[in-house]
Amino acid sequence: MKNNQFARLTADHETVVAELKAIHFYDDQMTCVTSPTEVYQLLLRKAFLTTKDNGSFTNKLKNYLATPSLDLKDYFDSKQPVTTKIFYLVALQLLEFLVTEDFAIDNPLEAMHRMQLPTIETNDNWHKDQLLDAWYLLLTTHTKNGQTFLDRLTNQGYFIPFYDLPVREKPLFFNGKAQAVFDPAKLVREVVYVESSVDSDCDGQRDLLKVEILRPSDTEHGLRVPALFTASPYNQGINHEAGSRAMHDVNVPLQAKKPNRLTYQEIAYRKEKHSLPAPRVVTGETRHAAETFSREHSYTLNDYFLVRGFAAVYSAGIGTLDSDGVQTCGDPQQTEATKNVIEWLNGKRRAFTNRTDNIAISAWWCNGSVAMTGRSYLGTLATAAATTGVDGLKTIISEAAISSWYDYYREGGLVIAPGGFPGEDADVLAIETQSRMKAPADYILRIKDFFTKQMDQMAQAMDRESGNYTTFWDARNYRKDITKIKCDVLMIHGLNDWNVKPGQVEALWQGLRNVPVSKKIILHQGQHIYINAFRSIDYTDMINLWISHELYGVQNGAKEVLPNVIVQDNLVPETWTTYSDWSNPNSDKTVFHLAPGTLTEECSSDSIQSFKDDSPKDDFERYTEHIDQWENELISNQKQALRANRLIFKSAPFEKAQIIDGKVTIHVKAASNQPFGMLSFQLIDFGEEKRFNPSPTPIQRMELGCNWREDTLREFTLAKFPTPFKMITKGHLNLQNRENPWKVNELMPNQFFTFDVPLQPTFHKLAAGHQLGLIIYATDFAMTVRGNQAVRYSIDLSDCHLDVPFQ
Structure with missing residues (x-):
């Protein structure tokens, strides 16, 4: 195994002590203790969370080797000093590495270096300050199983006593990153309906967008938290069978096309002017939602941050179950609807408690800062929203995102299927994600005829016969508006992704070169996948560092600490290398x-x-x-x-x-x-x-x-x-x-x-x-x-x- 950590911050001793005090690893009892060995024993007592009395603690110590010939109990009884070799032999065991398989008991430092685990080394017996510095570093070091040692302790209940901290002491940050001091059993789950600025189903009313929110209960007591917003057209379910029936035949001949002399100006999309229906008349206001939900279709990265002081917000958007409108596959209406949810979170748009009573509810619990997360279509809508320059959107974390729909379903004048889906096209995806179909009365009685006509029109406009770039595709090209992006951008993409191909992210990367925002990119060897649970890279820690800065304003140096480019090696496992740039157009050939x-x-x-x-x-x-x-x-x-x-x-x-x-x-x-x-x-x-x-x-x-x-x-x-x-x-x-x-x-x-x-x-x-x-x-x-x-x-x-x- 090789450990690659890019989000771990180097702290001076004063910061080490202050932060260890903040998470209660260094307390008044330790302040009075001068012996490093006694302090070490006190630290271990706090770390052995399953031991409740002296006898169980003693038995726990007997399971750990301090030297090749002494267990931890005998070591402490012998009053020997803390040394580099002893500390890191124990550390490897705390980090879940195995004797023989991962390290030799007579040479722990060799294993630490080989696996790229950080150390503090001196030949002398350690003094108290060195021990505290080493313990702090150990807490921020990844275990064999992909999380920091502090996260491992978190999972065992270390922060449960912190759940009852007053809101003025929350959130809690350690090493620049938010910690899990929020009780998952008390999360507030609520539904609101954001009134959008589109009428995609042309029914004379602005489309209402169902939004599901999970937020810490501390927000009921005055805490204001940022939002992780995932715009997922799949969130309310998909229509597998309808999508399969709509797939196009690809066993068809290539046809000669009639020559033309078209210029880009002739096919460029120009925003259509439509008179928007008047907003609904508000009949009242409240802070209490009228609807809730049980289990959302969540993203595990959002799950991780829900207990660390962030709200998770999900919206499937227009055309989906319990929302209004029709699916449009990435057009400006879908972008606008996505943007409108951000505006509500930022306090600049209204939502209602249900679809009929017009009782307004604000995102009073939100601090106004939003990050967008998600992969594929989800990351695509994050990119689309970013190109509007909407206020409140501080950053997007776009994974395997489309930046131009033409390059997803077409290439060079050809109809091109995304890898693994021959016959799919924009209309197929729209049908598959039109989850209003799952509510028969709503779909059949109110929207089916209109949606069917819309799909007929889309089939014509997307022009499978020619494969050319047309106004239809230009309307779905977010790259034209990259210069409007005001938020920082973190991009993640697989170099073997033949669904959303690497050209999608490379075009965004190139377009952002002269845009005055921070931009980072991570390129992995995967296909169309998430990487937030990979063992060899501290991806979740990087996101934590990033959004703690972006959404809470923590001065942790995230923009400077995180490399511009991180690439996973394609030859050597568990190897990630940093670079200053990728795909420089001026590089030699x-x-x-x-x-x-x-x-x-x-x-x-x-x-x-x-x-x-x-x-x-x-x-x-x-x-x-x-x-x-x-x-x-x-x-x-x-x-x-x-x-x-x-x-x-x-x-x-x-x-x-x-x-x-x-x-x-x-x-x-x-x-x-x-x-x-x-x-x-x-x-x-x-x-x-x-x-x-x-x-x-x-x-x-x-x-x-x-x-x-x-x-x-x-x-x-x-x-x-x-x-x-x-x-x-x-x-x-x-x-x-x-x-x-x-x-x-x-x-x-x-x-x-x-x-x-x-x-x-x-x-x-x-x-x-x-x-x-x-x-x-x-x-x-x-x-x-x-x-x-x-x-x-x-x-x-x-x-x-x-x-x-x-x-």
Whole structure:
């Protein structure tokens, strides 16, 4: 195991003592004790929370080794001094590491260093101040099971006596981070209905948005807390069967498109002017909600912070169960509705206690500061809200978020499925999340006809026939408004996420370069996943440090302490490295020319190579049913079925490891024998290697507080057996959209054209001895339409090169 902690703060001795006093680890009894050994025993007594008397404490001491030949009881009886070796032998046991498996009892410091656990070291016998400094550091150090030692004590009940602290002494911060001093059994659960500034169902009334709130009961006694707001269209349930029925057929031919001379200005979205219905007439005001709920569809990161002084707020938004309106899949109305909930939390909009009585209720319990959390669609709406510049939104923590819906369902003039969902499109997602369907009377009697018409219109506007960038997609492009962002932005994304591809976050990262806000990014080796329960990185601690500063104003140096860029290594498990930047557009590129079968830094070949797109019927049907087989056979030299369907180029083996940092671009000169065509590209890491398993390995359950909720601790592990290759990144282009995705060019059969195709950005380490490979092909069974057409493509290698941003 390797421990990677980025949120742990270094404290001077004065701060150490003050903070240990604040959490009652250092008290008046210890102040009068001068012997480090006696202080050490008192600290351990406080840490052994399950022992209630001297006998049980003594028995507990007998379970811990202080030296290779003494347990802790015998050590204390012997009156020996505290030394570095003794302290850290005990520390490793407190941190749940195992003898032999994790450390040797005669050399604890070797294990501490190997596992990157922090130490305070001196050859002399320790004095009291050194002991207190070391104990403070130990409390902030991660255990073998992914949480700080203090969090482990928290889960055992350490902070239960703090539940009754007066509100003036809450929240409580230690090492710059909020602590679990709020009673989860007394959380207030309430529902309100925010009146929005949209009428998406055109019923003549402003849409009401159901909002579920969980907040500490201390707010009933004067405490004001910030809100973690998760906007999740999935929150009130989804329509699996309706969504499945709406899926589009992808086994359709690619069609020639009529050329146009469109400019961006002609397809740019311009805000439509609609007369908004008058607001409801308020009939009264109250501080007490009229509705509650039992168990929300929660996000475990929010669960962790609920007992640490933050409210959790969930809203599914327009078109969902118990709200008004219709789903619109990321359009300005959905953005506005999301923004409106933030405005209510910030005291600048009203909500009602129910849908009929018009009794207003404010977010009187909120301090006006909001952070948005969540992954995928949830992170997408956080990004969308941020681009409005709404007051009160202090930060977004956007995980695997979409920044442009065109790049989610389209690419380069092609219809492209998000990885794992061939046939999905904007209308399918809208249908799947229109959870008003779950209330039959509301849906059938009030909204079904209107929603059906809206979906018909959406199907036309999203234009699956062309795959072009249109006004429909421009309305769902949040990147145009990045300069309006006023909140700080923390981005998290998987480098192997082929659902929401890495280009989504890279475009946001690039757009924020000159925006005067703090921005950080974490890139992991996962697919479309959360990483808040990973063992090897202190992700939750980083978020704690970040939002304690952003939402409570704690001066903990979060913006300076947390690195700009953190990247998980793709070769060595449990390794995270910091960088100052990612995908710098001004970085140098290494140019590889294409020769038959080869990527070379020498001059280009004058060869022309060709490949076909269609497959025998049996193979085609097999690939549509087993995309993993297609993926493997496309890349593998051992497979013959697709040999005529792609071109493979490989570099010479690298003498030393190389890091690809950013966006690889391929310049191509190509022709199709039809008046239409598409090309796909994959960048491959060739070389025998034990690589990470695609999904993280579950380790054990992990508590998020005392008698509170749990999560699953996970970590990426190496596969048992080596594999010969790994796909690094990919890209696609409709050959009629050579200039941009809205302008359609004519494609003359057998005539060569040149164009550049950027692949999805990446951060990938090629091991020494490995080769960089490029595959050129057409139909991507995982993403593009699959017409199995008799199209033949020719590549003129004399004008082809691959530009790679090596570090």
